[in-house]
Amino acid sequence: MGAKDVFTNPQFVTSPGNVGALKTSTDDQNNNIPALEQTEPSDEEWHQKYAFIIGLLRKPHAVLIKESLARERDKVSQKLQAYKLERSCVRDSIIKAKQIGTDNGAQQSLSAQMKHLDMMCVTLERQIDVLSNVDQAIPSTENIYSGEPDSLDGTSSEIMINDELDVPRGRNNRNSNFQITINGRSPLDAFAMLHLERCAHRETRKELNQIRKKYEVLRDEFDSGEGLSRSNSLLFSRINGDLEEDEMFSNNLTNDDQGTEMSIGTDDSSSRLVEEVRLKEMTISQLRSRLLHLEKARMDKVPVDAAREIARLHSTLVQLERVRDELTLQNYTLKSKLAELSARISDSATYRLEKPNHTNSSAPTVVIGSSHENGQDSSEDGTHVSVTSDELRLRRKSTYKVAHNNETNAEIKQLRAFINDLHAKEVEYQRKLSHMETELGNVKNQYADECAKRSEVEKSVAALKEQLEIAKQRVETTEKCFLMREEESSALKLDLDTLNEENKRLKDDLNLLHIKVEIEQSKSMEKLTKYEKEMSIFIEQNKTLLEDFNRERILRKKYFNLVEELKGKIRVFCRIRPPSKTEKSIDIVAKCSDPYTVTVETPTKGMKEYQFDRVFMPDDSQDQIFEDTKNLIKSAFDGYNVCICAYGQTGSGKTYTILGDETHPGIAPRTFSEIFLLANNMSQTYETQVSFYVLELYNDKLIDLLNPTAVVSSNDSPDNNKLEIRRDRRGTVWVSGAKVQFADDSSSLERNFRQALLSRHTATTRMNDRSSRSHLIVGLIIETTSKVNGTVQRGKISLVDLAGSERTGKSGVSADTLREANAINKSLSAFGDVINALTTDQSFVPYRNNKLTLLMQDSLGGNAKTLMFVNISPSSFNLDETIISLSYASRVKQVTNAVTRNAESKEIARLKNVINRIKRGESSSVDEDS
Numbered sequence: 001m002g003a004k005d006v007f008t009n010p011q012f013v014t015s016p017g018n019v020g021a022l023k024t025s026t027d028d029q030n031n032n033i034p035a036l037e038q039t040e041p042s043d044e045e046w047h048q049k050y051a052f053i054i055g056l057l058r059k060p061h062a063v064l065i066k067e068s069l070a071r072e073r074d075k076v077s078q079k080l081q082a083y084k085l086e087r088s089c090v091r092d093s094i095i096k097a098k099q100i101g102t103d104n105g106a107q108q109s110l111s112a113q114m115k116h117l118d119m120m121c122v123t124l125e126r127q128i129d130v131l132s133n134v135d136q137a138i139p140s141t142e143n144i145y146s147g148e149p150d151s152l153d154g155t156s157s158e159i160m161i162n163d164e165l166d167v168p169r170g171r172n173n174r175n176s177n178f179q180i181t182i183n184g185r186s187p188l189d190a191f192a193m194l195h196l197e198r199c200a201h202r203e204t205r206k207e208l209n210q211i212r213k214k215y216e217v218l219r220d221e222f223d224s225g226e227g228l229s230r231s232n233s234l235l236f237s238r239i240n241g242d243l244e245e246d247e248m249f250s251n252n253l254t255n256d257d258q259g260t261e262m263s264i265g266t267d268d269s270s271s272r273l274v275e276e277v278r279l280k281e282m283t284i285s286q287l288r289s290r291l292l293h294l295e296k297a298r299m300d301k302v303p304v305d306a307a308r309e310i311a312r313l314h315s316t317l318v319q320l321e322r323v324r325d326e327l328t329l330q331n332y333t334l335k336s337k338l339a340e341l342s343a344r345i346s347d348s349a350t351y352r353l354e355k356p357n358h359t360n361s362s363a364p365t366v367v368i369g370s371s372h373e374n375g376q377d378s379s380e381d382g383t384h385v386s387v388t389s390d391e392l393r394l395r396r397k398s399t400y401k402v403a404h405n406n407e408t409n410a411e412i413k414q415l416r417a418f419i420n421d422l423h424a425k426e427v428e429y430q431r432k433l434s435h436m437e438t439e440l441g442n443v444k445n446q447y448a449d450e451c452a453k454r455s456e457v458e459k460s461v462a463a464l465k466e467q468l469e470i471a472k473q474r475v476e477t478t479e480k481c482f483l484m485r486e487e488e489s490s491a492l493k494l495d496l497d498t499l500n501e502e503n504k505r506l507k508d509d510l511n512l513l514h515i516k517v518e519i520e521q522s523k524s525m526e527k528l529t530k531y532e533k534e535m536s537i538f539i540e541q542n543k544t545l546l547e548d549f550n551r552e553r554i555l556r557k558k559y560f561n562l563v564e565e566l567k568g569k570i571r572v573f574c575r576i577r578p579p580s581k582t583e584k585s586i587d588i589v590a591k592c593s594d595p596y597t598v599t600v601e602t603p604t605k606g607m608k609e610y611q612f613d614r615v616f617m618p619d620d621s622q623d624q625i626f627e628d629t630k631n632l633i634k635s636a637f638d639g640y641n642v643c644i645c646a647y648g649q650t651g652s653g654k655t656y657t658i659l660g661d662e663t664h665p666g667i668a669p670r671t672f673s674e675i676f677l678l679a680n681n682m683s684q685t686y687e688t689q690v691s692f693y694v695l696e697l698y699n700d701k702l703i704d705l706l707n708p709t710a711v712v713s714s715n716d717s718p719d720n721n722k723l724e725i726r727r728d729r730r731g732t733v734w735v736s737g738a739k740v741q742f743a744d745d746s747s748s749l750e751r752n753f754r755q756a757l758l759s760r761h762t763a764t765t766r767m768n769d770r771s772s773r774s775h776l777i778v779g780l781i782i783e784t785t786s787k788v789n790g791t792v793q794r795g796k797i798s799l800v801d802l803a804g805s806e807r808t809g810k811s812g813v814s815a816d817t818l819r820e821a822n823a824i825n826k827s828l829s830a831f832g833d834v835i836n837a838l839t840t841d842q843s844f845v846p847y848r849n850n851k852l853t854l855l856m857q858d859s860l861g862g863n864a865k866t867l868m869f870v871n872i873s874p875s876s877f878n879l880d881e882t883i884i885s886l887s888y889a890s891r892v893k894q895v896t897n898a899v900t901r902n903a904e905s906k907e908i909a910r911l912k913n914v915i916n917r918i919k920r921g922e923s924s925s926v927d928e929d930s
């Protein structure tokens with residue numbers, strides 16, 4: 001195609017008859033030998049063609065092509081280097097894999113990779129070679145300018161241009177605006193194709209030369225035969241279609257009669273020869289058809305002009321074969337004629353010998369062949385011969401010939417010699433013909449081999465072309481991708497520019513905003529600092545105020561208490577015990593809303609509220625209870641009477657509050673420790689003497705628990721009951737006849753106290769496992785004598801654990817203890833009466849109605865600082881009792897005592913002691929008041 005494009009361009013075709021057409025010279029027309037030199041373009045013509053293309057390749061273009069070729073070669077070289085490097089890495093990996101002994105799959109994968117890399121390396125090396133060849137084929141720029149044909153000489157610019165020729169078509173070419181084309185091809189392509197065409201022509205020329213030489217050899221051999229000049233002329237006259245003379249000669253011999261058949265006879269050698277020739281012809285025709293097929297197949301693949309050349313060569317070959325066939329035919333014809341002539345001659349001789357005087361003319365009669373078409377047998381006697389009309393005619397002719405015997409004898413002889421020669425020549429000719437056929441066969445075989453080789457090469461070239469096409473497509477795809485990426489990149493660049501501008505604008509805005517924000521921030525910071533300062537001031541003020549408030553609150557409470565104390569009011573603490581096991585599932589109705597208020601939810605009257613000096617919650621510990629209580633202990637050291645009592649329904653926690661248990665000691669044991677602690681603290685300035693008594697009011701009877709035997713005797717005999725409740729002149733209640741025991745320390749005091757408690761009356765009720773069935777009164781007398789001035793102060797702490805107020809049915813007391821319950825209720829009722837009288841400012845307070853009220857005379861409205869615990873149960877089960885207790889305690893809180901200090905001067909105390917001693921010596925009664 002490329003070659004066709006180049007050569008169909010009129011500018012290339014310098015001599016239309018020279019290129020693409022086999023021209024037959026005048027001299028060779030007779031011999032039918034192609035004039036190869038004249039059909040092949042001369043070197044000058046080739047140079048003209050090259051020069052035309054090179055003329056187009058002006059210096060800039062040539063330089064560009066060379067540069068682009070060099071670039072391409074460098075690129076491919078770099079690629080090759082990279083592949084080689086990768087190859088060496090893969091090789092190292094394979095070696096390592098073998099050393100380590102990795103699995104076969106990995107090794108196979110590496111091997112496949114290695115093969116691929118090898119293939120790529122080979123391909124790239126070939127590409128580099130091709131590029132180098134093309135580069136060398138392009139003449140240097142000086143030569144382009146000078147346009148010297150030598151520079152384009154086929155020998156000097158001989159390149160192996162094949163279908164792998166890869167003219168750089170990348171960006172470089174595009175960028176260099178290399179747009180000159182020849183029939184749609186770049187000059188470089190045209191140059192390459194021209195070169196290809198020239199090479200093909202050279203090959204064809206070589207081939208034809210060989211054929212021509214062989215042909216000439218054959219011809220020389222044919223011509224060089226002795227005595228063959230005539231036959232040669234005849235043969236070549238036949239070859240050249242000049243058969244007139246021969247036909248005349250034939251007509252002379254055969255009288256040229258239509259329908260006459262000249263039998264050659266049954267000569268075996270001739271028929272064998274004919275058969276051989278026929279077989280050879282068949283073989284030749286088969287070979288020819290095969291050759292034609294192969295030629296056609298090859299022609300499809302070769303450039304058109306080369307194909308045309310080959311076609312012409314082929315037609316020449318066909319012509320030559322036709323000539324050969326004709327010669328063969330003529331040979332046969334001549335052979336048959338010779339045979340005929342021989343037969344005639346022999347017949348004529350026979351006739352002449354047999355009938356020498358038969359006719360006047362004595363001309364021999366010629367019997368031709370064995371043709372006896374009329375079925376008449378010839379007679380052997382010679383006198384009568386039965387002959388056909390043909391025989392008669394022949395005889396006439398023979399007669400004629402005999403008449404000219406003398407003239408023809410010489411000719412016959414000559415003919416015989418000629419026949420002999422012809423026979424010899426025929427043999428020779430057959431030999432040469434067979435030799436020529438063999439040669440022709442060899443040539444054909446060689447040609448077929450060449451064709452096969454060429455087809456192989458063409459196949460490999462086609463495969464390489466395909467690879468090249470794939471590579472080109474890949475390059476084009478890559479270029480397209482690259483272009484797309486470039487377009488995308490440019491679009492992105494535009495976007496980026498826009499975004500950069502936007503970003504810049506936004507940054508400016510942001511900077512402005514930053515400045516504004518900073519200004520605002522600084523302002524805000526100033527304000528914040530200001531506010532913080534103000535806030536800290538406020539916080540400080542608030543803190544101070546809070547502290548002041550708390551201090552004031554405490555002070556207020558303190559002063560309120562003080563006022564209350566000064567007023568002599570009884571202080572009342574409320575303590576709510578935790579729910580017992582049996583009360584867990586029952587509703588809780590009594591709650592502590594704040595440290596001074598207890599609320600009780602009643603089903604009929606709603607929520608009831610009671611205010612007390614302090615309210616303790618169920619989980620408040622014995623420590624917390626005593627913490628708010630121990631100030632009173634100090635008052636006893638100051639000479640005041642102090643009374644701490646617990647009131648409440650049975651099982652509400654009175655005994656737990658006053659006495660406690662072993663693990664949770666109550667107010668009494670803690671008071672013992674506190675007394676001796678204070679005494680110890682004051683031991684520098686005061687001498688302290690502690691004495692105590694423990695009484696029980698059981699069934700309206702006083703029992704001295706420090707002397708329980710006395711109790712038994714008193715019960716048995718009232719006369720022996722010496723325990724009498726008395727008051728001294730300052731109103732302090734004391735019990736005459738009760739054992740007052742001195743205590744040196746708290747432990748001995750507690751030990752004796754616990755011992756005394758063992759004698760207390762208790763019982764198990766439904767409300768309490770260890771219900772106190774009596775009122776317990778513990779008197780602690782503290783007498784302090786100042787070591788400085790001898791002042792004596794005498795204070796008393798009364799700890800009273802009242803028996804539980806109860807409803808007999810609810811508490812489930814037995815009939816045996818019913819009397820105890822009645823006595824308890826009676827005493828508590830008297831206690832209530834006294835409270836009523838005191839709170840209603842009645843002139844008469846019924847202390848004497850009951851021994852309990854008589855005993856507590858100095859604690860209720862008397863000369864004492866009184867603290868009463870009202871113990872309540874939280875559960876709804878005890879709601880009624882709880883409300884009664886709380887109402888009762890609220891009234892007690894209104895009671896005012898007449899609090900005075902029990903202090904005397906040292907002298908009075910001394911005198912009193914003297915008097916007491918005298919009195920003890922003179923009289924046992926020292927009561928000052930009853």
Ligand SMILES: Nc1ncnc2c1ncn2[C@@H]1O[C@H](COP(=O)(O)OP(=O)(O)OP(=O)(O)O)[C@@H](O)[C@H]1O
Binds near residue numbers: 576649653770773
């Ligand atoms: N605040 C409390 N914390 C823990 N347990 C308590 C509390 N108050 C009372 N109890 C328990 O409740 C039960 C009854 O208490 P306590 O004996 O003191 O009642 P009481 O009022 O003295 O009864 P009674 O009048 O029948 O003698 C006891 O087992 C006691 O341990």
